Structures are given as C-alpha cells and as structure tokens.
Amino acid sequence: MFRVLVLDSLSDEGVEVFKAEGIEVDVRPPQKPAELAAIINDYDGLVVRSATKVTAEALEGSSRMKVIGRAGAGTDNIDKDAATRHGIVVMNTPGGNTISTCEHTFAMMMALCRNIPQAHASMAAGRWDRKSFMGKELSGKTLGIVGIGRIGGAVAKRAKAFEMKILGFDPILSPLKAEALGVELVSLDEIIERSDFITIHAPKSEKTNNLFAMAELKRMKRECRIINCARGGIVNEQDLAQALREGVIAGAALDVYTSEPFENNPFLGLDNIVMTPHLAASTDEAQVTVAVDVAKQMADYLKTGAIVNAVNVPSLDSETRAALQPLLFLAERMGLFQSQLVQGRPLSLEIEYIGDCGAADTYPVTAAVMAGFLTPMVETVNMVSAPSQLQERGIEVAEKRSPESSSYAFEIGVTVKSDTETQRIRGTLFNGNDPRICTVNGMRVDAVPVGNMLVCMNEDKPLIVGRMCTLIGEVGINIANLMLGRDAKGGRALTVLNLDQAVPADVLDRVRAVPHVNEVRLVALPEAK
Numbered sequence: 174m175f176r177v178l179v180l181d182s183l184s185d186e187g188v189e190v191f192k193a194e195g196i197e198v199d200v201r202p203p204q205k206p207a208e209l210a211a212i213i214n215d216y217d218g219l220v221v222r223s224a225t226k227v228t229a230e231a232l233e234g235s236s237r238m239k240v241i242g243r244a245g246a247g248t249d250n251i252d253k254d255a256a257t258r259h260g261i262v263v264m265n266t267p268g269g270n271t272i273s274t275c276e277h278t279f280a281m282m283m284a285l286c287r288n289i290p291q292a293h294a295s296m297a298a299g300r301w302d303r304k305s306f307m308g309k310e311l312s313g314k315t316l317g318i319v320g321i322g323r324i325g326g327a328v329a330k331r332a333k334a335f336e337m338k339i340l341g342f343d344p345i346l347s348p349l350k351a352e353a354l355g356v357e358l359v360s361l362d363e364i365i366e367r368s369d370f371i372t373i374h375a376p377k378s379e380k381t382n383n384l385f386a387m388a389e390l391k392r393m394k395r396e397c398r399i400i401n402c403a404r405g406g407i408v409n410e411q412d413l414a415q416a417l418r419e420g421v422i423a424g425a426a427l428d429v430y431t432s433e434p435f436e437n438n439p440f441l442g443l444d445n446i447v448m449t450p451h452l453a454a455s456t457d458e459a460q461v462t463v464a465v466d467v468a469k470q471m472a473d474y475l476k477t478g479a480i481v482n483a484v485n486v487p488s489l490d491s492e493t494r495a496a497l498q499p500l501l502f503l504a505e506r507m508g509l510f511q512s513q514l515v516q517g518r519p520l521s522l523e524i525e526y527i528g529d530c531g532a533a534d535t536y537p538v539t540a541a542v543m544a545g546f547l548t549p550m551v552e553t554v555n556m557v558s559a560p561s562q563l564q565e566r567g568i569e570v571a572e573k574r575s576p577e578s579s580s581y582a583f584e585i586g587v588t589v590k591s592d593t594e595t596q597r598i599r600g601t602l603f604n605g606n607d608p609r610i611c612t613v614n615g616m617r618v619d620a621v622p623v624g625n626m627l628v629c630m631n632e633d634k635p636l637i638v639g640r641m642c643t644l645i646g647e648v649g650i651n652i653a654n655l656m657l658g659r660d661a662k663g664g665r666a667l668t669v670l671n672l673d674q675a676v677p678a679d680v681l682d683r684v685r686a687v688p689h690v691n692e693v694r695l696v697a698l699p700e701a702k
Contacts, residue, residue: 187464317368320375347567376552508545
C-alpha cells in the first residue's frame with residue numbers, strides 16, 4: 174500500500190480522495206527540514222502548502238519518496254533541483270486559487286479606496302467620523318494590470334463590471350487574446366503613467382524584482398493606488414513606504430512581502446495602506462479545490478505513473494527520457510536562445526524537423542523547445558505545462574516535418590515571429606551528443622549553446638570582428654569561442670561569441686557603435702553540467 178504524508182492542514186476533502194484510492198494517509202503539523210528528513214523514507218508521497226520548507230536537507234537520503242504535491246500554485250518552498258536529483262516528481266495545482274486571488278484583489282482595492290479598515294477601527298473605538306474617510310469610486314477609473322495570465326485575466330473580466338478602463342502589460346500576451354478580454358495592451362511605461370489603480374499579477378523573477386521602485390512610483394499619478402497580491406519584492410517595500418509617507422502616490426494594498434512572516438515592517442503607522450498576511454488563496458472554496466486536485470494528481474501518479482502539472486520533469490518514462498536526453502537538451506537550449514534573441518511581442522513559434530532526429534514521436538522535443546522559450550517569461554514552466562501556457566497567452570505553435578535535405582544528420586528549426594521581426598535558427602547534434610546552433614537567419618555558424626553568447630549582425634567588411642573583440646578583451650572578458658557566418662561576400666555577416674562572463678551594458682554600447690555593426694544582442698544560457 175502507498176503511504177502519503179500530509180502537512181500544513183490540507184482540507185479534509187483532499188485526505189478523503191487519497192483514502193478512496195486505497196492510499197494510507199498520515200496528517201501531521203508542519204515539519205522542520207531535519208524533522209522531515211528523519212521520517213521521509215516512510216512515505217511514497219508528500220503534500221505541503223506553504224508552511225513546510227522542503228529543502229535539500231529534508232530530502233537528503235530519500236529513496237522511497239516518489240512525488241511531492243503542492244496544494245497551490247507556488248513551489249518556492251520546495252527545492253525542485255534536489256527533488257529531481259532524487260527522482261521525485263514535484264506537482265502543483267496552478268488553477269485552484271485563481272478566483273480567490275482575483276476576489277481578494279478587488280477586496281483590497283475597494284478597502285483601499287473606501288478606507289474601510291480605518292473607518293472600522295474608528296467605529297470600534299466609539300467614534301462617528303464621516304469626514305475623515307472620504308473615498309474614491311472605481312467606476313470610470315483606469316486600471317493597469319501587470320501580468321495577464323489566469324488571475325490577471327480574471328481581474329480584467331470583473332473590472333469591466335465596475336465600468337473601469339483596463340490597460341494591460343504582458344510581454345507575451347497576444348493582441349487577439351487581449352481584445353477578447355477587453356484589455357488595451359500597452360507598455361509598462363504607459364501603465365505607470367496612465368493608471369489610477371495598478372494591480373500586479375506577474376511572477377517573481379530577475380526581471381520583475383523591484384519592478385516598481387522610487388523612479389517608477391514618482392512617474393505615477395499622485396492619486397494612483399497600487400495593489401500587490403502576487404509576490405513580495407516586485408514592489409520595492411522601502412521605496413513604497415517612503416512614497417506613501419511623502420504623498421508621491423495615494424495608497425497601496427499588499428498581501429505579499431519579501432519576508433513572510435513580515436519582518437521590519439516599514440509601513441507601520443501609515444494610514445494610506447491596507448495589509449493582509451498572504452490571504453489571497455485563503456478561502457474555503459480554494460483550499461478544497463487545491464486539496465482535491467493535488468490528491469487526484471498524486472494518486473494517479475502513484476497508481477498509474479501519469480504525470481499532471483509537474484514542475485520539474487516531463488511526462489516521459491525513464492528509458493525513453495535517457496535516450497532522448499541530448500535531443501531534449503538541444504531543443505530546450507534552442508527555445509531559450511530564441512526567447513532572448515527575438516525582440517517584440519511573440520506571436521508564433523514554429524518547430525521544424527529536417528531529416529531523421531531519431532525520435533519517432535517528436536512531441537517531447539517540441540515541448541522542450543516551448544519550455545525553453547517560456548523559461549525567462551513565466552514563473553514556472555516545464556514540458557508538461559508549456560503548451561497550455563503558450564495557448565493561454567495567444568501564441569500560436571506549429572510543428573512540421575520538412576522534405577528538404579540537410580548537410581547534417583538532421584536539423585531542428587525554430588522560427589519565432591513577433592510583432593516587429595522574425596528570427597530563424599537551426600540546430601543539430603554533432604556525434605549524437607554535441608549540441609550546436611548551426612544557422613541563424615540562414616547564416617551558418619555552428620555555435621555552442623552554452624553560457625554568455627554575444628550575437629552580432631554586421632556588414633561583411635574588414636576589421637569589424639577585430640574591433641569588437643578588442644573592446645570586449647579590454648575589459649578583461651575572455652572569448653571562449655568565435656563563429657563567423659555570412660550570406661554572401663560583402664553582404665550580411667554574423668558573429669557569435671561564447672564569452673566567459675556577461676558583457677556590461679556600457680561595453681555593449683561601444684560594440685554597437687563600431688562602424689558597420691547593425692545589431693548586437695546578448696543571450697545568457699546556463700553553463701553545461
């Protein structure tokens with residue numbers, strides 16, 4: 174009989190799902206990593222919410238554990254790399270808290286603009302003070318939504334009922350999808366400058382960390398109010414506290430923080446902020462939904478091997494995955510390369526197979542390209558979730574087999590069209606396990622897709638490559654590989670450099686200023702393991 178350990182107060186309905194499937198369940202309070210490590214080998218599955226931290230220490234020595242289920246969307250409290258190393262599938266339930274978070278956003282917004290917490294405190298103190306709590310209406314105001322996935326889309330739909338004008342910023346949402354939601358797609362700058370309310374529903378990443386700091390807050394309307402029910406740190410807390418004290422913006426409502434429980438709270442004593450202790454997903458309905466969903470997913474995996482909503486592994490058996498691993502590595506790197514090379518809003522992604530790549534079913538390879546392409550753009554993505562995430566954002570995906578021949582054993586082509594340009598690359602494996610990007614926009618380069626890569630488009634003239642390399646070398650950056658290509662003598666040329674470290678922005682500007690250099694783009698890929 175399979176045994177599952179349930180921590181963090183999973184709803185009873187989820188526990189009953191396990192029991193109905195013939196799975197033994199132990200329910201315990203949250204465990205510290207050392208405590209969890211001592212008991213983890215007694216179980217096949219583990220269910221957590223956010224209170225328990227499943228660290229590498231907790232998983233050390235694990236040999237029996239097969240699956241960890243997160244009753245919710247975020248998996249920041251689970252060391253996914255450690256889980257993968259131990260052969261443990263990590264699953265989440267990404268859609269279960271959509272409505273609860275959406276409704277909490279509106280609760281925060283209305284509490285903020287109608288001063289409800291302050292008015293309640295005044296009444297509880299025995300006062301009747303109507304003049305101090307003059308509010309603002311939502312109707313007719315402009316709402317800026319940053320991140321229009323499941324939750325942001327649900328907020329947009331409901332904002333229409335309040336007769337709000339809706340602006341949206343999402344780098345990968347298609348115009349057609351935005352139009353269907355009644356959202357005007359704009360730049361982040363326009364969100365900042367035009368909105369009366371700004372609500373955040375974006376993932377936490379290097380790009381979104383401190384997305385709103387003092388410089389951005391000062392560009393907002395003085396009557397603007399900002400709501401964050403997404404992740405702490407997207408709004409700089411110290412800068413926001415200062416902006417609220419100085420009246421730079423009118424107010425803020427926060428449900429998430431850089432440390433939880435929140436430490437050194439800079440908002441204490443301010444009367445133009447509403448705070449809740451990460452309650453957006455805390456409704457009876459949401460907790461039942463995620464509990465039932467995670468229990469069904471885990472039971473299916475334990476009994477049949479089916480993988481749903483996995484965040485660390487694709488749905489492949491171990492033998493097939495081992496055989497396909499070099500091909501999957503190449504495909505993921507090509508997607509990641511294209512996501513950083515292409516500029517503009519992505520509209521379509523086409524994966525083309527030329528020759529025999531050795532996979533009868535190319536869907537896992539296509540899924541690896543999609544997952545790599547989305548990795549810099551979303552919080553959690555893998556080969557299982559990538560197709561649906563692209564579909565949700567209105568990005569078309571096509572797969573085709575080409576009848577043309579190749580000078581290699583096979584090639585994989587990845588073409589990305591955005592609203593401003595089209596980028597085409599092809600890749601292959603040398604000797605079956607050495608990944609290369611063999612052409613970029615028709616120009617052969619055979620570049621190694623590893624680490625920091627500088628992609629330079631220039632005219633085919635003397636001295637250009639030397640000047641670029643000199644500028645890079647003068648700041649102490651070593652060039653590991655240099656590949657050249659061109660479409661014709663004296664025509665377009667391409668230089669791809671593998672560098673031992675990233676190029677600073679000022680050096681990139683100097684490289685761009687070299688005569689006859691048309692475009693310089695930096696692509697950062699993980700180092701080879």
